Amino acid sequence: MWAQEMHKHAVLPPIISKSDKEFLESMQRYIITETERVGCDENGPADEYYIIYRNVFDKVIEYVTAYKSILTSIKKEYDTFIETIKEHQRTAFHLRGKLKALAAEPTALVHHQRRIIQLKENYQRLQIVSHALSSWTKSDMSSTFQDFMDQIQMTKGDQGIVEELLEDDPCKAKDAEIMLYYVERFNELISLGEYEKAACFAANSPRRILRNMNVMNKFKALGKIRGKPLPLLLFFEAIFSTSRAFRNPIDAHLTLEGIKCGLSEKRLDLVINWVTQERITFSEEAGDVIIDYGEHDTFNKAKCLALAQIIYSKCGMHKKALLCLCKQGQIHEAMEYMQQFKDFTSDDLVQLITLCPQAELIQSLTKQRNENLPFLSFVFIILHLFSINMEEIGIKLLQEINKGGKDAIEHLMMSDSFCSLETWQDMADVCSQNGFTKLANNIMSILQSQAGVTVISEEDEKVNPMEHVFW
DSSP states (O other): OHHHHHHHHOOOOOOOOHHHHHHHHHHHHHHHHHHHHHTOBTTBOHHHHHHHHHHHHHHHHHHOGGGHHHHHHHHHHHHHHHHHHHHHHHHHHHHHHHHHHHHHHHHHHHHHHHHHHHHHHHHHHHHHHHHHHHHHHHTTOOSOHHHHHHHHHHHHTOTTHHHHHHHHOHHHHHHHHHHHHHHHHHHHHHHTTOHHHHHHHHHTOGGGTTSSHHHHHHHHHHOOOTTSOOHHHHHHHHHHHSGGGSSSOOOHHHHHHHHHHHHHTTOHHHHHHHHHTTOSOOOHHHHHHHHHHHHHOGGGHHHHHHHHHHHHHHTTOHHHHHHHHHHTTOHHHHHHHHHHHOOOOHHHHHHHHHHSOOHHHHHHHHSOBTTBOOSSOHHHHHHHHHHTTOHHHHHHHHHHHHHTHHHHHHHHHHHOOSOOHHHHHHHHHHHHHTTOHHHHHHHHHHHHHSTTOSOOOTTSOOOOTTHHHHO
């Protein structure tokens, strides 16, 4: 009976067709092949494993046409579920990062607040040391290292503040130690009379602590020593010889004192070297000092003019640079300089002629330039020279124009478009008053020969003698 019951409830396994069997085997081979190709197993990587089985699912749906609709729905839900899981994973990863950052914020805030307090304390200490060191280097620096320490302590009333600061920043301690060594060694060399060594020591001091007016005054106070070079000059020789090795050159005030010192010792050669090698700070005052020296040393006047011209050009004093060129007789170079900068007014040029009344300069300024109008009117310059009691140069110019005869004066009148008929009449009067009667007659003759001109009276309005040409 028991056997009969078994037979009654037994279920026969499904009979798989040959085509279904082949399909299942092909799917199993596909799964094995693909997992081996991408190098994954059941434990991951999850994305590749999921893609393989999704492709198998698609193939099954295509194969089993009778259940295609329901299998497609199942796959869609399956895909949605997988995508939701992946999105939750990404969100969880992002939230873990934010959580870590938020957890660290209180600790970081406390750390920053503590660091702010430390930096404020260190800054206050540095201010104390900076004030004391600055005061000491600006004094005669005759105090010792111990005096310096006492000064810092008295400034704050905190015993041991220096030791604390140096412990906080070993680099500051090293810098302070080096600077103090230089100052004390410098004072020692001065006291021993080793002025040349002291000058070199000052020139090579760190942070320019010994290249200042106070140290200069210390050398200056030594005065002249019989049989030895001037200590002050030794100082300037040393600092200018090393100035290009430093990022910041010698300042303008110290430069001016150095130039004065070199010139007072008749060492123009040193000043020439400092200027041409650009070892100084260029300033108008430095150029003025050299010009003044050249006025008293006529033998070296040309050199002084050349040096001053370099300095004026470097610091943008173009009018003074132009005057230096003209006084050297470099008229062609002066004209090129004017063309280069083009910021000279007519008043500037009249002032230039007044300070340097050279015939060649006046001729260059009053002649046409490559079909361009001249800088100034020749007649205006002549009248100006006579009006300021510079008749000598005016007469020389009249003599030059008189040599060319009537043709020369006619050419001048035709090319000078600045002057009115009345101005030319004034010119004729000046010529007549200074013995140039023929030149005066030529001017009047040319004026009267102009079309429409018969008589020029004082009541006539000013007109241009070339008006008939241009209009």
